[in-house]
Amino acid sequence: MNPVEQARQDALSLFKELGLPNKCNEDWKYTDVSRLEGLLDIGGVGADVHSEGLGMVDLDAYRMVFANGVFDAAQSNLPDAVEIVSLAALEASVSGEESKALAKLFHVSGNEPLVNGLTALNAAIASDGAAVCLADNSVLDKPLYILHVSNQNNAIRHGLMLGENAQAQVIEHFISVGEENALSNCVTAVILKNGASLEHSRLQQEGKKQAHVARVEVKQFRDSSYTFHGIELGASLSRTDLVVSLSEPGASCELNGLFVLDGRQHVDHHTRIDHQAPHCVSRENYRTVLDGRSHGVFNGKVVVHKGAIKTDSSQSNGNLLLSNHAQIDTKPELEIYNDDVKCAHGATVGQLDDKQLFYLRSRGICEEAAQELLVFAFADEILAAMSNQVVRSYVEKAAFAKLPHASDLDGLMG
């Protein structure tokens, strides 16, 4: 058996051993995934789903489209000179040493933080993904936009490897067509070599009945920088585990998250940042806007290891509850094993500020519009961290459309 097949076999065994996570596990206390039991099989891969005209059509980017987890070359547009290929194609073409290297992308260890049965299952069954390998000192001249369109269960696995001082912007966008009760199981593994820099956005905008589980794992070397924007608008159940290891001095990460939820949507992000080396910086800023009976979960764990002196870490989490039935469970966790660190974290839960509302109304803005404006402003502070204005404005419009009285504020986004 070749090394990739072997790794996938091992992952399948691990899945069988671990099973679906359940509430006995502290990391899954608030998120019940028992309904996913019947959705684990990705079945006949590649069923028809159309992607033409969907997603961020105005974005000037390299485009990679995955239809139900299979690369759709006809809808894609990739640069010639750099290494961006379909993982399935790569898997079919490699042998020998290359195969050993690729197998690492499928290797799952039950000892890694936040690894669970679904992670292992992904490695075992993922049908395709983006395999990006940027050479040292290369700069991807346009963003890479990865559009996922689905109408059935799918599993996708991306590997993003940036060589020394390489730079890229990657946007993952998830949408589904129709109203299927299906599961998207997604993993993105990122490796940033010395001085590399990646801005990585994930916009989850799947359909109302959809379930979405994801793991993003990032391994950072010296002086590399990673910026993440996790935007959760869709699906009925969505869980992301985001695991960043700052393994060498000077590495920095910035994790931004925004959930805008209504109805009975349930979104859970567990993030973990490991400061393993001195002089690393982590910034984390998550906000949620929860209406209806929606439920947000944010767990942000920062572990500062023994040798990681001069660590600079801050985390903030703000939550706006628009309804009495909405719920947030937020838990910032700090574990520090040395004295020479600067760490700050805090979480707030609240409603709209009466003073701000009155101020806006006194200037002639009607009550509903004033409420909208404050909600939008609260959410938009997260989006302001996005460097790509086309992506930001797409996300703003999509988030804004979810707010109850959106029509009163035409022209807000200029």
Place this chain on the structure above:
Amino acid sequence: MLVIKDLHVSVGGKEILKGLNLTINAGEVHAIMGPNGAGKSTLSNVIAGHDGYEVTSGSLTYKGEDLLAMKPEERAWAGVFLAFQYPVEIPGVNNTYLLKAGVNAKRKHQGLTELDAFDFMSVVKEKAKLVELDASFLSRSVNEGFSGGEKKRNEIFQMAVLEPDLALLDETDSGLDIDALRIVAGGINKLRSPDRAIVMITHYQRLLDYIEPDFVHVLAEGKIQKTGDKSLALKLEEHGYDWVKENL
């Protein structure tokens, strides 16, 4: 323009205004002075429509209409404006966007066409000059990170853009250094007009050196205790509020 009769207002069960009477006509400038905690901000908030104050009896009639039946935004459309004593910071809401939305909401209610972005910007830039507000403030979030003085200037700038009929200026002079005071007062003077009434709440005579009021009122113990011309302000400055109490 505004007739207040026997106004009683409570906050959190405590009566603050206890039968206040006041009449303000178009073209007039009134100054309201009074000790801390007398209820000056309470009065201005009640006029602007803050719902945290309970009006237990009395009436507020504005341009012949019952002001208490109107929402804060309806009052703004009808020409009421409050320059806040403590303007609130609103991160993420653009200063110019706020004003454009405010102006256009008012125009819509007056049956006028809405201003487009270009026309609006030229109005805004001209008005910013009135209080020497740097154009960079226009694109910032409302009051966020503004100094105390900048917030006050921003309030008067908003007044200039919104062109109210009744402007209540709650301690707009507090926290301004002497140069800023001169600039802001100059701006307010330019906004005086026969169609507009201005009510200035202040602790200090010095504002009235720049903006000459037609009437000066002393608000204490929940009522207007004394009304006079600008010489009353000078007497207050000299003798303090105790003098008013002793001479009731």
